[in-house]
Amino acid sequence: xxxxRAYPVEPWHVxxxxxxxxxxxxxxxxxxLSNGHIGLRANLDEGExxxxxxxxxxxxxxxxxxxxxxxxxxxxxxxxxxxxxxNGKPIRLLVDDEPFDxxxxxxxxxxxxxxxxxxxxxxxxxxxxxxxxxxxxRSTRLVSFTQRAIAAISYEVEPxxxxxxxxxxxxxxxxxQLPPTKRDPRVAALLESPLESEEYLTQDLxxxxxxxxxTSKLRMAAAMEHVVETEGRHMVKTEGNPDxxxxxxxxxxxxxxxxxxxxxxxxxxxxxxxxxxxxDQVGAALASARLTGWDGxxxxxxxxxxxxxxxxDVRVEGDPxxxxxxxxxxxxxxxxxARAEMRPIASKGLTGPxxxxxxxxxxxxxxxxxxxxxxxxxxxxxxxxxxxxxxxxKERAETLGLRGAAFxxxxxxxxECSAYWPAGTAAFHIAADIADAARRYVLATGDEDFEHDYGxxxxxxTARLWRSLGHHDRHGRFHIDGVTGPDEYTAVVDDNxxxxxxxxxxxxxxxxxxxxxxxxxxxxxxxxEEIAGWRDAGAAVHLPYDHExxxxxxxxxxxxxxxxxxxxxxxxxxxxxxxxxxxxxxxxQVVKQADLVLAMLWRGDAFSDEEKQRNFAYYEARTVxxxxxxxxxxxxxAAETGHLELAHDYxxxxxxxxxxxxxxxxxEGLHVASLGGSWISLVMGLGGMRxxxxxxxxxxxxxxxxxxxEFALLWRGLRLRVDVRSDEVTYxxxxxxGEKSVTLVHHGELVTVxxxxxxxxxxxxxxxxxxxxxxxxxxxxxxxxxxL
Numbered sequence: 001x002x003x004x005r006a007y008p009v010e011p012w013h014v015x016x017x018x019x020x021x022x023x024x025x026x027x028x029x030x031x032x033l034s035n036g037h038i039g040l041r042a043n044l045d046e047g048e049x050x051x052x053x054x055x056x057x058x059x060x061x062x063x064x065x066x067x068x069x070x071x072x073x074x075x076x077x078x079x080x081x082x083x084x085x086x087n088g089k090p091i092r093l094l095v096d097d098e099p100f101d102x103x104x105x106x107x108x109x110x111x112x113x114x115x116x117x118x119x120x121x122x123x124x125x126x127x128x129x130x131x132x133x134x135x136x137x138r139s140t141r142l143v144s145f146t147q148r149a150i151a152a153i154s155y156e157v158e159p160x161x162x163x164x165x166x167x168x169x170x171x172x173x174x175x176x177q178l179p180p181t182k183r184d185p186r187v188a189a190l191l192e193s194p195l196e197s198e199e200y201l202t203q204d205l206x207x208x209x210x211x212x213x214x215t216s217k218l219r220m221a222a223a224m225e226h227v228v229e230t231e232g233r234h235m236v237k238t239e240g241n242p243d244x245x246x247x248x249x250x251x252x253x254x255x256x257x258x259x260x261x262x263x264x265x266x267x268x269x270x271x272x273x274x275x276x277x278x279x280d281q282v283g284a285a286l287a288s289a290r291l292t293g294w295d296g297x298x299x300x301x302x303x304x305x306x307x308x309x310x311x312x313d314v315r316v317e318g319d320p321x322x323x324x325x326x327x328x329x330x331x332x333x334x335x336x337x338a339r340a341e342m343r344p345i346a347s348k349g350l351t352g353p354x355x356x357x358x359x360x361x362x363x364x365x366x367x368x369x370x371x372x373x374x375x376x377x378x379x380x381x382x383x384x385x386x387x388x389x390x391x392x393x394k395e396r397a398e399t400l401g402l403r404g405a406a407f408x409x410x411x412x413x414x415x416e417c418s419a420y421w422p423a424g425t426a427a428f429h430i431a432a433d434i435a436d437a438a439r440r441y442v443l444a445t446g447d448e449d450f451e452h453d454y455g456x457x458x459x460x461x462t463a464r465l466w467r468s469l470g471h472h473d474r475h476g477r478f479h480i481d482g483v484t485g486p487d488e489y490t491a492v493v494d495d496n497x498x499x500x501x502x503x504x505x506x507x508x509x510x511x512x513x514x515x516x517x518x519x520x521x522x523x524x525x526x527x528x529e530e531i532a533g534w535r536d537a538g539a540a541v542h543l544p545y546d547h548e549x550x551x552x553x554x555x556x557x558x559x560x561x562x563x564x565x566x567x568x569x570x571x572x573x574x575x576x577x578x579x580x581x582x583x584x585x586x587x588x589q590v591v592k593q594a595d596l597v598l599a600m601l602w603r604g605d606a607f608s609d610e611e612k613q614r615n616f617a618y619y620e621a622r623t624v625x626x627x628x629x630x631x632x633x634x635x636x637x638a639a640e641t642g643h644l645e646l647a648h649d650y651x652x653x654x655x656x657x658x659x660x661x662x663x664x665x666x667x668e669g670l671h672v673a674s675l676g677g678s679w680i681s682l683v684m685g686l687g688g689m690r691x692x693x694x695x696x697x698x699x700x701x702x703x704x705x706x707x708x709x710e711f712a713l714l715w716r717g718l719r720l721r722v723d724v725r726s727d728e729v730t731y732x733x734x735x736x737x738g739e740k741s742v743t744l745v746h747h748g749e750l751v752t753v754x755x756x757x758x759x760x761x762x763x764x765x766x767x768x769x770x771x772x773x774x775x776x777x778x779x780x781x782x783x784x785x786x787x788l
Contacts, residue, residue, distance in 0.1 A: 007659060009320050014114040014328055014659070019102055025051025025667035030658060031114050031121050032332075032351040032670070033143040036340035036378070038151055038267050039350020040089060042112070042121060045139050045155060046100055047090035051667060053176045055087045056350045058343040060269050061357065061412045062194045063215040066419040074399050076419065080412040082346070082357025083194050086174045086209050086222035088265035091155045093137065094167040098129040100137070105129045116331045117309065119145065119301045126160070134160040146300040147292065148339045149266050149285035154294055156260040163254050170263055172209050172224055172245040195220075197242030199275055207238055207245040208282065210275055220269035221278040225286050227262040227294070234259070264289040308334060311719055311734070312374040314682055317708040319648075319784060325655035326682060329675035333370055336672050337378040342385045344412065345672065352669020358410040358417060361430040361486075362629055362673035364437035365602075370676045372437075373683075373713045376445050383438050387454040389414030390461060397465055400425070404464030407431050422491035422582070426484040428469060431462040432502035436602065439509045443694045446716045456513050456520055463510030463534050466503040470537060478540040485555065486629070487595035489576070489585040493555035498599040500541045501606050507538035543606075551618045552611065554596045564590035564622070566776035574779075575626035575663075590776075591619060593627035597637050601684070604640070605692040613770045616641050620773040628657050631781065632677025636685040639701065642769030644686075648703040649781040651681040683711050687722060697745040698731075700724040701763060705785055718742055720753065724763075732758035 006023070007014050007030075016027060028051050031042030041054035061080040068075060093100035102110065108126040115122060125137040136158045144150040157166050175193040195211035198219070206225035212218060226247055228236060234251035251259045266285035268278050289297065312330055316323040336349035344359035345367055363382065371379035386407070392414040393405035400406055408416035409424040418424025438455040441447065470480040480503060485496035511534045514521040521527075544553035553559050573579040576590065585592075597619050600607050607615070616637050625631060635650035653662060655678035658670045683689050686709055688699030696715060702708075702724060709724045712734065719734035720742050733742065733755040741754040746761045753759050775781075 009324050011320070011323055012115070012117050012327065014116070014324070016112040019107065019110040021049060021103075023661075024049065026661050027112075028052060028054070029351045029666050029668070029670050031112055032335075033121055033141060033151070034335040034350040035143045035145050035148060036336060036338045036343070036345075036350070037148050038143050040141070040143055040151060041352060043089055044102070045089065045091045045123065045137075045141075045153070046093060047087075047171075048101065049103060052179060052352065053084060053087060054352055055085050055089065056082055056353075056357065057085055057220060057267055057269050058340055058346075058350060059412055060085060060213075060218055060220060061216055062213045066417075068419065072421070074425070075421065076416045078415075079356065079417040079419065080216070080358070080415065082353055082412065083213060084176060084178060084353070085195070085220055085267070085269075086172055086211065087176055088151065088172050088222055088224055088263070088267075089141075089153070090169075090171040090173060091139075091153065091261070091263065092169040092171070093135075093157060094169070095129050095133050095135050095159075096131060096165050098131055098133070100127060100129075100135075102127070108134070114328075114331075116327050117302070117305055118298070119305045119331075120298070133162065133164055135164065135166075136160055140298075142297065142301055143335075144289075144297055144301060145304040145338055147285065147288055147297070148341070149268055149282065150289045150297070151265045151267070152289065152294060152297055153263040153265075154260065155263065156258055157253070158258045159253050159255055161255070163252065166251045166253050166259050168249040168251075168259065168261055170224065170226060170247045170249070170261065172207065172222055172240075174209055174211055174222075174243040195243075199279065200240055200242050200245065201279075202238045202240050202245060204238060205236060206247055206286075207240055208279060209240075209243070209245060210278060218269060218271050219273065219275070219278060220267070221282045223266045223282040223286055225264050225290065227290075228259075229261070230259040231257045232259065262294045308375075311712055311714065313712075314679065315708070315710040316682070316706060318706040319652075322652060322655050322706075322784075325652075325659055326678050328659060329655060329678040330370075330374075332670055332675050333367060333672065333679070334375065337367065337371055337382065338375065340378065340385075341381050342388065343381075344385055345382055346412075347672060348669025349672045351672075352667070354665065354668030355410065356417070357412060359412070360410050361427070361433045364430075364433040365598075366629060366632070366673035366680065367676040368437045369440065370679045372441050372444050373715070376441065376447075376714060379437070379441050380447070380450055383434075383441060383450075383458070384454055386434050387458055390457060394461065402465055403468040404466075405431065405458075405461035406465055407434055407462075422484055422586075423488045426482065426492050427488075428465070428480075428483050429485060429496070429499040429502055431465050432499065432506045435459050435462040435506040435509060436502060439505070440691065443691060444715060451513065452517055452520065456517055457524075459506065459510040459513050460521075460524055460526060463506050466506060467530075467533060467537055470503070472537070472540065476540055477542040478537045479542050485595045486598050487554065487591045487593055488627075489590050489592040490555060490558065490595070491582070491586050493558070495542050495544050496555040496595070497543055497552055498554075498595050500543060501599050501603040504538040504541045505603065507534040511535050511538075549618065551614050552596055552607075554591070554619070558589065561587060561589045564588045564776075566624075566779070569777070571778045574624060576624065577626060589622050591623040593625065593630035594619070594623060594633035594637075597623070598633045600640075601633055601636050604690060609768065612637065613641050613768075617770060617773040620775060622776065624776055624779050625653075628663055628671040628674040629677065631657070632674060632681045632685075635681035638773075639685040639688065640699070642766045643772060644701055644703040645783075645785065646773070646781075647681070647685050648706065648784045651678065651685065652784045653781045654678045654681050682709060683713075687711060687724060689713070689722075695745060696720075696742065698722065698729070699747050700729050701766060702726055703784075715742055720744075726763075728760055728762050730758055730760045
């Protein structure tokens with residue numbers, strides 16, 4: 001686990017001031033670079049030591065068998081696992097024949113800095129070899145946002161205490177040896193030597209490797225080229241074999257002289273293109289990078305980041321640790337989706353192999369809301385990818401005897417890859433999560449072309465799934481039985497409220513879009529009877545309620561289940577799924593992650609304020625947060641129900657999930673959904689933003705220690721800026737003319753904001769706040785007030 005406050009608190013940097021080999025894998029995740037297409041874990045430049053090597057291409061995977069003790073009808077036959085592709089990061093250094101290895105000699109100083117303004121990873125090292133020769137090494141690494149296929153490294157060596165013979169060995173390495181996995185279902189199934197060589201080529205200053213996967217038959221190419229800068233006498237040579245290329249630069253340096261190489265690395269992959277086509281693709285990418293040059297790439301990266309922060313930054317005064325963490329979160333959310341371009345956003349992004357590199361429902365529920373309001377084109381690309389997998393989802397529904405589209409619980413390409421049916425296939429709510437993400441994107445952007453070309457199909461086919469999955473009882477109530485909601489500790493239940501309410505919204509949105517595009521509806525076979533059936537089912541959705549306790553039931557009968565013995569559960573036994581059998585979890589009142597509470601976030605329009613108060617208190621006492629997805633949701637509802645200090649506590653947990661490695665699994669990659677959740681905690685929690693029914697509303701209130709918060713949203717093409725203080729909030733538009741305006745609701749009052757007329761409103765005092773809710777024994781979040 002990363003030591004608390006391992007990184008100094010700075011507004012725009014994450015700085016590692018010393019190298020701790022015990023948490024090397026965790027830091028490789030924290031300092032990982034990506035653009036949504038290429039992902040580079042932050043392995044040391046020289047390649048060793050490493051915690052977990054990793055270079056990834058979005059959706060480049062290998063197939064593997066899914067083992068079953070007993071096979072069953074409809075079980076997926078194979079899984080998909082992200083592949084550690086050809087590694088272009090290594091630049092090995094030898095000083096007078098002594099390899100630079102931080103485990104030997106004297107590591108005088110070592111610092112790495114993730115610069116979130118420039119989008120680069122910088123490293124500076126001073127090392128004295130066992131023979132007493134001292135050198136200073138400086139490197140800068142980037143994965144380009146503006147040239148999607150390119151990563152680049154600047155590596156500089158300078159002798160300190162005398163002349164030195166310096167050798168640099170820059171490599172491309174395929175089929176790296178990987179460390180063994182732990183017995184943890186969250187850890188990826190790492191594959192040994194998954195790549196087969198198809199071509200390799202060496203040139204004076206670089207070369208190329210082309211490989212394909214053995215079973216999935218995907219093909220990838222990696223190429224490198226170098227620029228050598230030095231005043232000293234030097235020579236360059238490149239050699240290699242099918243799995244390895246090495247460009248060697250040998251140089252004699254006097255004190256004051258430096259050797260610098262610029263390494264350009266290009267990646268490309270395809271399931272269809274030929275070897276010559278991929279060879280040409282990465283060659284062209286290298287030519288473009290060489291034309292731009294290192295300085296040009298760095299400048300373009302900075303300009304891209306400046307534009308991003310100008311319209312996406314969240315400023316927090318009073319909690320500098322949260323300020324750093326939310327920028328870290330936004331930076332990694334950007335890295336996960338910026339250039340994904342018709343590919344998914346995995347739970348770990350491209351920072352590690354956790355969860356096999358799969359995407360889940362949390363992409364649509366926790367990441368796409370952030371992108372929808374800050375980087376809408378990236379959100380659209382993910383939804384277009386879902387649409388591209390629609391035929392596979394329809395095939396899956398047919399296999400299950402259903403109509404419409406049954407999207408996979410976990411996948412890379414679009415096939416169901418979960419071998420555990422109760423937490424996989426039964427979690428049908430992913431269909432409504434996708435539909436809701438599409439609906440929200442259209443409402444926020446007004447993008448009717450997307451709605452017609454993509455959103456229509458997603459909404460119609462998911463509504464058909466719900467209509468065939470659910471049924472009306474003899475009293476006319478509509479039930480959806482035998483499903484698993486967001487809480488994976490309560491599986492295969494009837495009438496999960498989150499599922500039912502999201503399906504209800506799905507029904508209404510599908511009916512509306514079918515009426516809006518009648519020609520398209522006719523072509524899809526949607527008639528008036530089907531539309532009426534959706535509306536009837538939506539109006540009759542059953543929401544289980546315990547009248548004795550005065551709370552909604554997470555699912556039918558949940559509140560009559562046996563209580564979990566929280567007092568008798570040792571803290572070392574969390575997460576429970578690693579220490580108790582699922583059958584015991586399923587039959588008791590213990591909640592892994594916010595479920596009914598999540599319904600009150602995304603379907604808050606279906607609950608009264610009093611119901612939210614009672615429900616939140618009841619489920620707060622039963623939620624153990626064994627999932628990283630929970631804290632951000634609890635932060636929002638804590639704020640909405642008036643428990644602002646508790647909201648601040650949960651905000652801290654969501655934001656610091658990876659910087660403090662709170663779940664002790666950051667070594668396999670970052671929690672991208674929790675990172676997105678930190679934005680949700682601030683904007684939807686403390687900012688009180690909602691968009692129910694397409695109406696933008698705000699109910700901002702700040703906890704005691706946060707004195708000011710400022711954020712921006714993109715709404716219908718206009719940039720709305722919200723500046724919240726303890727007693728007032730100012731709404732303004734950053735773009736648009738005086739004629740353009742946004743109408744919003746502030747604490748129940750209608751407000752119109754135009755570009756030339758900011759509006760400042762007072763924040764009324766919160767009334768009707770219930771008693772402070774309690775968490776299970778030992779599971780309360782860390783207090784922010786005492787930690788500052």
